[in-house]
Amino acid sequence: MSRSALYSPQKQSGMGLLASVVLAAGVVAAGFLMATALKDFRKYDQFIEVRGLAEEIVKSDKASWNLSFSAVAESPQAASQAWNTKLEKLETLVLGMGFEAADIRRQPMNVFENVNPNGGFVEPEKRWRAQGGIVLETAKVDEVEQATLKTDVFLNENIVLESSYVQFYFTDLNTIKPRMLKAATENAKEAAQTFATDSGVTVGALKTATQGLFSISAPLSEYGGDNTVMKKIRVVTKVQYLVE
Incomplete structure (x- = not known):
């Protein structure tokens, strides 16, 4: 066979047509894959962000009970001794x-x-003052609450309290964290489903979840609560769900 026959115009035309078909098929396939990837990307990129409250x-x-008092005398030594006597009674x-x-x-x-x-005169027997007290730290919460209502027993022993401050704490947070x-x-999922229904979409898989800080306050307030026996524990989570 002659060399000219191998590279005839007819052969070259056929090969070019085949290459064009293959190239076109590749372009179509690539376009399909890109479209699918873009669709999946957009699907992943669509999400609902909600917050859940518990x-x-x-x-x-x-409980921590802070009791302070003072004693006065004509000298520092006498004031200190008088204070220690009251301390033992307390x-x-x-x-x-x-x-x-x-x-x-x-x-x-x-x-x-x-x-x-x-700038007036200070009585000699009251010239010096000794001041201090005690802190009671205990797990007997109920007993402390009752004792704070009976401070008159100290007055009967000539102990005048200058401060009687009680604080209550909840320290077992790790026990209730999981629930x-x-x-x-669950509260966040309910909010997401409500939002999705109103928007005409369906809640999909969980995308991200962020735990908020746990706060401890008074039962009827968002602040304070140190002197209340009952505490309100609160946590807010931020959750993102994919939508379909």
Whole structure:
């Protein structure tokens, strides 16, 4: 066969046509894959972001009771001695309320000279003042709450309280975290489904979820709550769901 026959115009035309068909098929296939990828990308890019709320009322499991008082005398030494005498009486009374000695922590005593703010005369027997107190830290929450209502027993022993401040705490947060996070996530899913129904779409798979901070406050307020036995635990989660 001659060389001219191998490379005849007819052969070259056929090969060109075949190459064009293959190229066209490749372009169509590539276009189809790109369209599918773009569709999947857009599908993944469409999502609903909602927040889920969970709240729970719990009882405090720890209490801190701060008691402070002072004693006056004509000298620093006498004021310090008078204060220590009152301190022993105070601790005895607290122990008599059903608390343990290990729960009592003494605060430092401060001794200072009394000064009349108006520049008047200070009685010699009241010239020096010793001041301090104790902090009771216990898990006996109910007993502390009742004891704070009976501070007149201290007055009967000539102990005038200058401060009687109680704080209640909830420290077992890890125990209720799992169920609260579950409740918050379920609340978010309900919100997403409501939003999706109103928008004419369907909630798909979970895309992302972010846990918010747990807050502890008074049952009827978003703030404070240190002096309330019952606490409100609150958490808000942010969740994103894909839509179909």
